[in-house]
Amino acid sequence: MKRLTLKDVAAMAEVSPITVSRVVNGADGVRANVRQKVEAAIAELGYIPNRSASVLASSKSKLIGVLIPSLSNVVFNDVLRGIYDIATTANYQILLFNTHYSPLEEMRAVRTLLGQSPEGIIITGGEQTATTRTMLEEARVPIVQIMGKVDKPIDINVGFSHFDAGGAVAQLLLDKRYRKIAFLGARMDRRTCQRLDGFKQRLSAVNYLDDRRIITTSEPSSVAMGVSLFRELMEVTKGDCDAVFCCNDDLAIGVLHECKKMNISVPEEMGVCGFNDIEMAAFTEPALTTVRVNRYRMGSKAMELIFEKTHPTSENKSTTSGYINTGFELVMRNSTR
Amino acid sequence: MKRLTLKDVAAMAEVSPITVSRVVNGADGVRANVRQKVEAAIAELGYIPNRSASVLASSKSKLIGVLIPSLSNVVFNDVLRGIYDIATTANYQILLFNTHYSPLEEMRAVRTLLGQSPEGIIITGGEQTATTRTMLEEARVPIVQIMGKVDKPIDINVGFSHFDAGGAVAQLLLDKRYRKIAFLGARMDRRTCQRLDGFKQRLSAVNYLDDRRIITTSEPSSVAMGVSLFRELMEVTKGDCDAVFCCNDDLAIGVLHECKKMNISVPEEMGVCGFNDIEMAAFTEPALTTVRVNRYRMGSKAMELIFEKTHPTSENKSTTSGYINTGFELVMRNSTR
DNA sequence: CGGAAAATTGGTTGCGCAACCATATTAGGA
DNA sequence: TCCTAATATGGTTGCGCAACCAATTTTCCG
Numbered sequence: 249m250k251r252l253t254l255k256d257v258a259a260m261a262e263v264s265p266i267t268v269s270r271v272v273n274g275a276d277g278v279r280a281n282v283r284q285k286v287e288a289a290i291a292e293l294g295y296i297p298n299r300s301a302s303v304l305a306s307s308k309s310k311l312i313g314v315l316i317p318s319l320s321n322v323v324f325n326d327v328l329r330g331i332y333d334i335a336t337t338a339n340y341q342i343l344l345f346n347t348h349y350s351p352l353e354e355m356r357a358v359r360t361l362l363g364q365s366p367e368g369i370i371i372t373g374g375e376q377t378a379t380t381r382t383m384l385e386e387a388r389v390p391i392v393q394i395m396g397k398v399d400k401p402i403d404i405n406v407g408f409s410h411f412d413a414g415g416a417v418a419q420l421l422l423d424k425r426y427r428k429i430a431f432l433g434a435r436m437d438r439r440t441c442q443r444l445d446g447f448k449q450r451l452s453a454v455n456y457l458d459d460r461r462i463i464t465t466s467e468p469s470s471v472a473m474g475v476s477l478f479r480e481l482m483e484v485t486k487g488d489c490d491a492v493f494c495c496n497d498d499l500a501i502g503v504l505h506e507c508k509k510m511n512i513s514v515p516e517e518m519g520v521c522g523f524n525d526i527e528m529a530a531f532t533e534p535a536l537t538t539v540r541v542n543r544y545r546m547g548s549k550a551m552e553l554i555f556e557k558t559h560p561t562s563e564n565k566s567t568t569s570g571y572i573n574t575g576f577e578l579v580m581r582n583s584t585r
Numbered sequence: 586m587k588r589l590t591l592k593d594v595a596a597m598a599e600v601s602p603i604t605v606s607r608v609v610n611g612a613d614g615v616r617a618n619v620r621q622k623v624e625a626a627i628a629e630l631g632y633i634p635n636r637s638a639s640v641l642a643s644s645k646s647k648l649i650g651v652l653i654p655s656l657s658n659v660v661f662n663d664v665l666r667g668i669y670d671i672a673t674t675a676n677y678q679i680l681l682f683n684t685h686y687s688p689l690e691e692m693r694a695v696r697t698l699l700g701q702s703p704e705g706i707i708i709t710g711g712e713q714t715a716t717t718r719t720m721l722e723e724a725r726v727p728i729v730q731i732m733g734k735v736d737k738p739i740d741i742n743v744g745f746s747h748f749d750a751g752g753a754v755a756q757l758l759l760d761k762r763y764r765k766i767a768f769l770g771a772r773m774d775r776r777t778c779q780r781l782d783g784f785k786q787r788l789s790a791v792n793y794l795d796d797r798r799i800i801t802t803s804e805p806s807s808v809a810m811g812v813s814l815f816r817e818l819m820e821v822t823k824g825d826c827d828a829v830f831c832c833n834d835d836l837a838i839g840v841l842h843e844c845k846k847m848n849i850s851v852p853e854e855m856g857v858c859g860f861n862d863i864e865m866a867a868f869t870e871p872a873l874t875t876v877r878v879n880r881y882r883m884g885s886k887a888m889e890l891i892f893e894k895t896h897p898t899s900e901n902k903s904t905t906s907g908y909i910n911t912g913f914e915l916v917m918r919n920s921t922r
Numbered sequence: 923c924g925g926a927a928a929a930t931t932g933g934t935t936g937c938g939c940a941a942c943c944a945t946a947t948t949a950g951g952a
Numbered sequence: 953t954c955c956t957a958a959t960a961t962g963g964t965t966g967c968g969c970a971a972c973c974a975a976t977t978t979t980c981c982g
Contacts, residue, residue: 253968264932269970277930279978294720299700300646301968303637304937308970319666322659329656332683341697344681346669360678363636383631471868498864505868527835528865531808531842590938601962606940614960616948638938641967645940 252295261289272297303365312340312554313361315371317349317437320468322526323496323543327394330547331370338555340367347372349437355380362387368554370547374398374405375438390557392550396439397571404557405571406550410439413539413576414446417493417521420537420578422454424585426491426519430461432477432503433495434469440495443523447493460484469495474502482510491519491584497526497538504532504583520583534582542574549574589632598626609634640702649677649891650698652708654686654774657805659863660833660880664731667884668707675892677704684709686774692717699724705891707884711735711742712775727894729887733776734908741894742908743887747776750876750913751783754830754858757874757915759791761922763828763856767798769814769840770832771806777832780860784830797821806832811839819847828856828921834863834875841869841920857920871919879911886911 254265254272261268263282270278271286278286289295303309314331316324328344335342343364345357354371358380361369368390376384384391384402391403396410421429431447433440444462451457463481467473474494481489494500500522504514512518514534522529522538529536549572591602591609598605600619607615608623615623626632640646651668653661665681672679680701682694691708695717698706705727713721721728721739728740733747758766768784770777781799788794800818804810811831818826831837837859841851849855851871859866859875866873886909 251968255968265968266933266970267931270931273970279930282930294723296696296699296720298641298702298968300637300640300702301937302970304635304641304939304967305969305971307937309637319662319669322662325656325659325662329683332656336683342681344679346666346673359633362633365635365637383633386631471864501865501868505870508870527808528838531838533842533845533870588938592938602938603940603963604961607961610940616960619960635938638967639940641937641969642939642941644967 251298252293253298254295257286257289257293257295260293261286307365309365309367310340311343311364311366312551313343313345313358313364313366313369313371315345315347315354315357315361315369317347317354317372319346323524323541326543327547330544330549331551332547334548334551334555338551340551340555349435351375351377351380355383358383367558368392370394370550370554373438374401376402390554392553394546394550396442397573401571404550404553404569406546406553406574407572408541408574408576409446410442411446411449413523413541414443414448414493415450416446416576416578417443417523417539418447418450420580421491421493421519421521421584422450422456424491424515424519426585427456428458428461428485428489429456429491429493429519430463430481430485430489431493431495432474432481432499433462433464434467434473434477434499436464436466436495443495461489469498471498471502471505474499475506476502478503478506490517491521493521493523495523497522497524497529497536500536500538500583501528501532504534504536508533514583515585519585522583525579529579530581532583537581537584538579540577540579542576546574588635589630590635591632594623594626594630594632597630598623644702646702646704647677648680648701648703649888650680650682650695650701650703650706650708652682652684652691652694652698652706654684654691654709656683660861660878663880664884667881667886668888669884671885671888671892675888677888677892686772688712688714688717692720695720704895705729707731707887707891710775711738713739727891729890731883731887733779734910738908741887741890741906743883743890743911744909745878745911745913746783747779748783748786750860750878751780751785751830752787753783753913753915754780754860754876755784755787757917758828758830758856758858758921759787759793761828761852761856763922764793765795765798765822765826766793766828766830766856767800767818767822767826768830768832769811769818769836770799770801771804771810771814771836773801773803773832780832798826806835808835808839808842811836812843813839815840815843827854828858830858830860832860834859834861834866834873837873837875837920838865838869841871841873845870852919852921856922859920862916866916867918869920874918874921875916877914877916879913883911 254268257268258265268286271283347354355377370392372395393405396407398405463477503520507514522536525538525540529538591605594605595602608620684691692714707729709732730742733744735742800814840857844851859873862875862877866875
């Protein structure tokens, strides 16, 4: 059975194929009665346009490529939701790639993606290989790098400074009179490292930095990992530690759990601060101090910017380039004094 | 600047376009030295094949459509991970649609998807509109319905019986000598309703069903929603209730939180059972009794089946149809006696 | 009712690639 | 060295659609 084409619909509606094309694409300049006849034929036959042919002929794909490093990380759920919500209303489709935190996989994904003539690309961070970067630059479509502030944006950059956020947490803990402050980190990607850097810089500025209190792993993050990192910290420092900054809330929840088990009182003996402000953070015992980040906004803003760049109007021409800060916010709860 | 084509590469490598095509597609029958020359030209020019043209000419898309009802629900993370892991190794691409639990959005998505000549479709559940169903049936590609057991599978069905799972939880709570058992449910989709049905049937069989103890909402699920549903339950029943089955772990965590606040001891005065076994469930206080479900496997199995159907071999021809049960498992922890 | 302008419809062509078949080249054996 | 069989390469065509321009019909006004 052959695939239905414009021609089949045209034959049934007794018009030319191009008129059917106009109806399908909602172009105006088709009389109402003709349009109706064509629409009836489309419904009758169950015609579905072949997008490959359409893209090939018009080089308009209505496709946005999205590259994220992980599907397990809850953080990307919200980002994706933001992207999809805007994309759907603007009638764009999303081709989603999981790069597994690997620049090489990312490169492969970009190559595959570029074969599909995307009209925009949303990519995580700025650690692309040189080749990836070149490919993206030559693609001549809007590129949005999301999640973190990057050094030299390819095009647009939507996110916030993880370095500053790490520094802010350090300052918060110092303000709360913690002095022996540790850092626990898993899956040390670029942004996590930047948080650590900001954290270290702030502590070393007041001479409270002790590298023994920095425990990291390249393995994925989880509550269980929080437990084991905290145990390691307690061993290494022999308990000489009065606060922990965890690179995300999962880890922090593990720490809270382990503190209870070890009979370490939070926030008195041990301050705990997480990162991301996932919903659960408000419901732990004690409730978790953390850093709120506008994940949904990062996604929706990125998509909006692509849409604006693709449909330039007089007002938005100037704004859509460079760095757009989505900010962060310390959320004080009861896991710190 | 015009897009690079096979012809450009061919000119540079001094071969015919079709030979370049062979190299790009890894076809054999190209001498090593020619292949090398072509590959050099491809690298030199940075040629990326146009997939639309390729799909149009060959009607092979290497594309799998995936339709899920929600991006916020953690459940789908794991499913997606399973899908992507298999898809990536098999060199398939995923076009992901979020249907927002709406059969109409689902129908639109299927229509859009079918325009791209997908080689397989993974869709959630069995509540498609008649039109959607017809479109899928006529698509002549493998269709896998995932998450729940459905009445009449379109093609393949990978999941488990939510009805049975709901019944099993009811039985578990009965076995633990709870008698005034409530149900809290949010976002009452088909599968959640089936869990409730199974639960109700089991309870009414032993005459312990009381509809006042069934509190549901169509709003999305969250920890906070668990709190408010539990409050409503306590109001409606005036506290005459000794166990709660929550339709997922988020709700259950909210209930645990609220019990602590209300000074209701878990599991003595109140048994609590969740659903899904998210990682956090093992780290609540008390640890949460729940139902473990193999989400990753649902995704990976679905993708594997599509792959097998698309690449038939002698061994697998017979197996790939009908219902494949991924099962569930009660996980007893300390939130029940 | 006639004519010009505007709106609607149709014909032709090419997008970039792979299928198909035809031709050229090579290897290997006698 | 020559011939056959196997292998490698090339030419032509069409996938289904939209851009472009041409032809036709309708509308509107005097």
